[in-house]
Ligand SMILES: Nc1ncnc2c1ncn2[C@@H]1O[C@H](COP(=O)(O)OP(=O)(O)O)[C@@H](O)[C@H]1O
């Protein structure tokens with residue numbers, strides 16, 4: 001019997017979902033690229049992962065962080081920055097915990113003890129700490145210094161990475177503070193640490209340090225405004241696309257082939273299966289959205305107590321999820337500047353083969369196609385909602401489904 005509490009689906013909750021789909025490029029980037037290179041002392045940029053709400057940015061980096069922690073790395077929790085707060089405080093506090101893990105707190109070096117004291121002051125007062133202090137380095141420089149010390153400790157320890165995850169970075173609205181935070185990370189990432197190889201040869205190496213930033217695409221405007229070139233040299237930015245149907249399909253395949261194991265009290269364990277038609281239905285309704293995938297799965301699970309999830313259960317469940325699914329897409333559209341939303345609506349109103357810049361611009365009431373150029377460029381390059389091919393197509397499949405079909409209504 002399947003009970004609500006046994007559902008492995010987790011819409012909205014801030015954990016790594018048990019039913020995981022895709023993102024293999026990003027997972028392998030960490031496993032095969034960032035981690036081994038940095039551990040070997042080779043420079044590798046920080047990573048910025050952006051995308052519209054619900055695309056799985058936080059979950060992705062949480063998953064990377066979890067696997068890092070499992071292999072013994074020193075990892076901060078997801079440092080979510082609430083709007084209007086000082087991120088330096090948050091990061092300082094997290095670095096103090098890493099310093100503890102790195103054994104720095106026990107260090108008898110006076111220099112380190114003093115550094116920890118100064119970072120404690122930053123954790124309390126944030127960027128404003130310098131106002132109350134006549135001299136000494138800027139607060140963000142203290143963060144760099146502590147990061148370097150933690151990195152040194154990691155080198156001495158051997159085979160361990162330091163990993164930092166700052167989430168909701170678009171909430172850092174103070175341009176100076178953002179610039180300070182990016183500089184603190186960037187300086188630590190590019191730091192050259194002199195070391196001596198076993199044979200006595202001296203060389204400079206990078207610290208075993210990785211920085212992941214996640215947030216909404218608007219962040220690019222903020223980071224790009226003044227610090228554009230420096231930021232790009234220090235961070236590699238990816239805009240997440242929706243999940244592919246093949247990945248979603250594969251994620252549900254264990255339900256179909258061997259069943260999903262759930263605890264069954266004294267009786268040991270039991271398995272919940274899924275009909276292939278139910279698997280297909282969930283994938284179709286999801287439109288590539290990780291959040292909707294969890295939602296559709298959860299509602300199908302809740303729709304009945306039997307050990308087989310059927311296509312009927314998916315449909316019954318979806319009826320209850322319909323408003324939430326619609327709200328999810330509406331929130332994405334509502335957040336867009338008027339002209340970007342109008343662009344999408346005009347694009348949706350045209351037949352797929354007529355979706356060229358000129359025709360869309362005409363539909364929007366512009367004289368020339370080029371007038372809509374910047375808007376279309378943002379929707380493509382920055383937000384990843386459309387692809388400017390010949391013709392233009394939607395990359396965000398739930399936005400497309402919402403604007404061009406009856407979805408989320410069942411036909
Ligand atoms: N790769 C994935 N496979 C399956 N579900 C996912 C995946 N990534 C995220 N999710 C689910 O999608 C929802 C939104 O994920 P989240 O990471 O909070 O998105 P974002 O941070 O981009 O807003 C969560 O319910 C999460 O469990």
Ligand SMILES: [Mg+2]
Pocket residue numbers: 057058059167
């Ligand atoms: Mg998030």
